[in-house]
Amino acid sequence: MSQNHETASVRLLAPRVGGDESVLTPEALRFLSGLGRKFADRVPALLARRRAVQERLDAGERFDFLPETRDVREGDWTVAPLPEDLLDRRVEITGPVDPKMIINALNSGASVFMADFEDATSPTWKNLIEGQAALRLAARRELRYDDPATGKRYALGDRLATLLVRPRGWHLPERHVELDGKPLPGGLFDFGLYFFHNARELVRRGTGPYFYLPKMESHLEARLWNDVFVFAQEALGLPIGTIKATVLIETLPAAFEMDEILHELRQHSAGLNCGRWDYIFSFIKKLRNDPACVMPDRSQVTMEQHFLRSYTQLLVKTCHRRGVHAMGGMAAQIPIKSDPEANRAALDKVRADKLREVKDGHDGTWVAHPGLVPLAREVFDAHMPAANQIERKREDVRVSAADLLRVPEGARTEAGLRHNIRVGVQYLEAWISGLGCVPLYNLMEDAATAEISRTQVWQWIRHGATLDDGQPLTVERFRAAVDGEMAALRGALGPARFDGGRFAEARALFERLSIGETFEEFLTLPAYELLISSAGERRS
Missing domain, CATH: 1.20.1220.12 (Malate synthase, domain III)
Incomplete structure (x- = not known):
């Protein structure tokens, strides 16, 4: 059986899946329609701007810090204060939005769990809707899961990680939902359903609707998210600033606009994160037509390469100057149970990576597997006794455009x-x-x-x-x-x-x-x- 109906101009073109009655309510669809009517038409212009920037790069132009926003970079301003449950974020775990993953991540001992509708989730309609239904239950601490393969029951414990959600980036559409005959932007769909169903409940429980924002390439894209936040909070009668969002700096152009992005979101900012893998992808993508910028093997593009060291330290300096968290990057390793020696070598890499981050001034870090949470926490506990280290301003850091654009060295094999x-x-x-x-x-x-x-x-x-x-x-x-x-x-x-x-x-x-x-x-x-x-x- 399929859904093919309209509610307040939102048209669903999708199969029925379990849990959809709890999230695709008429009220929620009207909220999505309001978001779409207000903001969807701004997305194509921002994507066109990305293409225009690429055309200039292909013609020989190079990135630099924006002269028209110099006053923002040089201004003496800070972001709004953070809520209590976002002050200590020393270990964050990320993963897809299936119920078992949500339960294990929230129970993992991490400070934060980022439930990911973007890079870690294949956006089948089933995955999206069942993920929204699971997060709705998780926000109310009612989520349970019985594994059909093992018969094991999973349930939320007493001490949970703070929940953040990552919606899809501006470039991704949701083709199962149309507004006036056009696909709704995937980010508005993911954000809108989660916010509508859970924002008030989360606030009632002493936390809030917190987000990670991916793939942005300019402060104008951050401005759109900020406008979405204001509209959504006003629609539900919540104070401006209830939403908090961390932006992943995972594109090369965004690295040149970190101050500006924080400034656009200053009522709603929870800092910036070093999205290192997408950042490497963006570096290659943006400079792809320049033969002088050909990269070595991925395995040789480590965090010790000059362009990555420059970007991560600039992020710490920028965030701490503005009074907000600078989050480190992902440790993608997973435990190797079948090979103790290989496992030790992998854990040594993770330890060295986290040690570099905490010594550089990061306020927390990411891991991909619950088995790495204790190791990451041990490193940050040893070197960051307080909830964060925002007081370390890193005024010693000096990063130029040339530093951010230095091509890494190494072999291609x-x-x-x-x-x-x-x-x-x-x-x-x-x-x-x-x-x-x-x-x-x-x-x-x-x-x-x-x-x-x-x-x-x-x-x-x-x-x-x-x-x-x-x-x-x-x-x-x-x-x-x-x-x-x-x-x-x-x-x-x-x-x-x-x-x-x-x-x-x-x-x-x-x-x-x-x-x-x-x-x-x-x-x-x-x-x-x-x-x-x-x-x-x-x-x-």
Whole structure:
């Protein structure tokens, strides 16, 4: 049975799924309609502005700090005070919005759990609606889950992490929901449903509607979110500033507008976060047509590279000057139970990463697995005894445009190429099958790392980059590598799993993204078309 009806001009074009009666209420749909009518038409102009910036970059222009906002950067202002439950954020865990993950993350001992509708969730209608229904129950501490495979029951404990939600970025549409014949922006859909159902309840329980905001490329995009927040709070009769939001600085242009982004959101800001994997993707993407900016293997683009050290330390300085948190990046490692030695080596990497962050002045950090929470907490407890270290102003940090744009050094290898192929194809296969967070080769991969994989291949082919054998990467060599890796995957996974999955579609998409004459801005856009064209997502 499918839904195909209108409520206050919002039209649903989607299959019925469990829990939708609790979130797709007439009142909630009217709220979404109000958000859409007020703000949806502003999104295309912001996306057009991104394209215009890219055209200037392709013509030889380079990023720099904006002269027209110098007064904001030089002004003596701070953001609004933070609520009590956002003062100590030393360990944050992130993950998709399925009930089991929500329960385990909230119970993990982390300070914060970010429930992710973006990079860690494949946006099937089922995932989105069941995720909203689960978060509605979690906000009321009523969420339970019985695992059908094991019979184990999961329930929320007494001490929970503070809940934050990440809606989708401005570039992603929600094609199952139309307003006046146009898809509603995915971010408005995710934000609107969660806020409408839970904001008052969260406030009643002594917390609030808190968010992470992804993929922004300018302070004008932050301005739109701020306007959305004001409208939403007024619609529900909540004081301005009830919403708090942390912005992920995960695009190269946003790194040049950190002060401006905080200023736009100063009534609602909970700081900035170093979204390191998407930042690497954005660095490649924005500078993709410059042969002088060809990157080495992903494994060599570590946080010790100058452009990443510069951006993270500038973020700490900027946030602390404005009186708000500077959050560190993701540790994507997962415990390796089958190999104690490899596990120790992985944990040593995590420890070194978190030690660098806390010594640089970060107020907290991210992990992808509950097993890493104690380690990250141990490091931050040892070096940050107070709730945060905002008092460390890092006035010693001096970062120029040239620092942010310095191309990392390192080799490009056949092994790196093949790793990109393996990760990219396997992740895409999982994503179009409905899974957005995938453990691969002892790392938790999401859309950001898959983006690096295909973007790096595109850049290497585009510029005929030589690999470690001294030979250039051509389309023919790339396709031969794909043939080899697909054969190896089929052997490793078995014919039943490989042939019964969607690997042929994933391979075709990865190849198209890697060798296309024009660059696709986000792999999730063409992948979304594959996702909603599958049987369970066919529109009515």
